[in-house]
Amino acid sequence: MNNIQIYINGLGNVSPQKTIDAKHFLDEPLSYETNRLKSIDPGYKEFIPVELIRRMGRIIKMSVTASKICLEDAGRVHTDGTLLPPEAIITGTGLGCLEDTEKFLASMINNKEEFLTPTSFIQSTHNTVAGQIALLLKCHGYNFTFVHRGFSFESALLDALIQLRMGEFSNLLVGGSDEITSNSFAIMDRMGHWKQKPIQSLTLLYDSQRGTIAGEGASFFFLQNVKNERTRAEIKGLSTLLHPSSISEITEKCLEFLTSNSLTPGDIGLVIPGLNGDPRFDRVYHDFIADIFPRTPIACFKHLCGEYHTATAFALWMATMILNKQSVPLVIRWKSEVSFPLNNILIYNHYRNMEHSFILVARA
16 A cells, blocks of 8 residues: 555645746745735636635635646646546645634624624635535535644645545545734734744845744645656655654654655755744754755745745645756755755655654655
8 A cells, every 4th residue: 555656746826926827936936025925816717706706715715726726737627628626625724714714703793793694604614615626626525624733734635645545536636725814913923923024035044033924825736646747746755743852853753754765864855944034943944954964955935935834735836846847946945056856855844843744755
């Protein structure tokens, strides 16, 4: 079962960068003077029926769009232009549909809990994203949403790998999405999560203020257990670690993970850590890199998308594009020149030093 290979055969990404068109890979990076990055809204009318757009929250619109772009990229298009649905849909989200949750709570307060419209309540649940995608694609199969804080996307991806390796499905759609609202930004700001002053986002990793910049986005992947002409990369494995007590525990976990995939640190051509410009948490990455990958090229991603619970979905999109195009854009290079051909990429992320994860992606 473990010998079954899993391939990424389609991508879709809505983010604060120009990631809608997979033909262009961060060749025109956008820099913002802010401490909150907002995803670029594409032309939603191209992907969602007009009568539904006004009733959808931003996270739903972003996710539906990213999922449809992903399926189009995978070639899942009928001759009449409609999309062929996947056999299953699995999503991960840290905070879910915040905008609709806030609308419902505000309505409840303003109307003194009377005469409430049910729409915002219905769309405030975390699994609304997966449900809306399934309704629009007419997918009647397995539909599951994971809400595990910093492990939300990793849990969804792990479930997808298990389902494919067990032979339950031959293909599925997996994604991670989160949104940031003004209220949630303010609440997390009081908790010390964000930079106190706006900065140029592309200089995030060199800013010494405590905190990072808030982000959001929706990234989706079409996974199959067969390789075809649209294959972009292979997912080799995934490992997670909760509340490690020391750097040595993290490095031991990483080495175990690499060994289980018959690899050594020397086989990794590029490491993508979740550096986010907060000195309190970036030291974990610096110590980890110094221990295992002191001479390995490094690429970063949170200066492009910001920090959020499912940011590793953006990192997986980036790693997949790197392997497929065999190119590392200058905007993400942080340390050392990359040698080509590039065969293995390790993504290492942690959310506030609590949920740690490793994702191994390989050239297909």
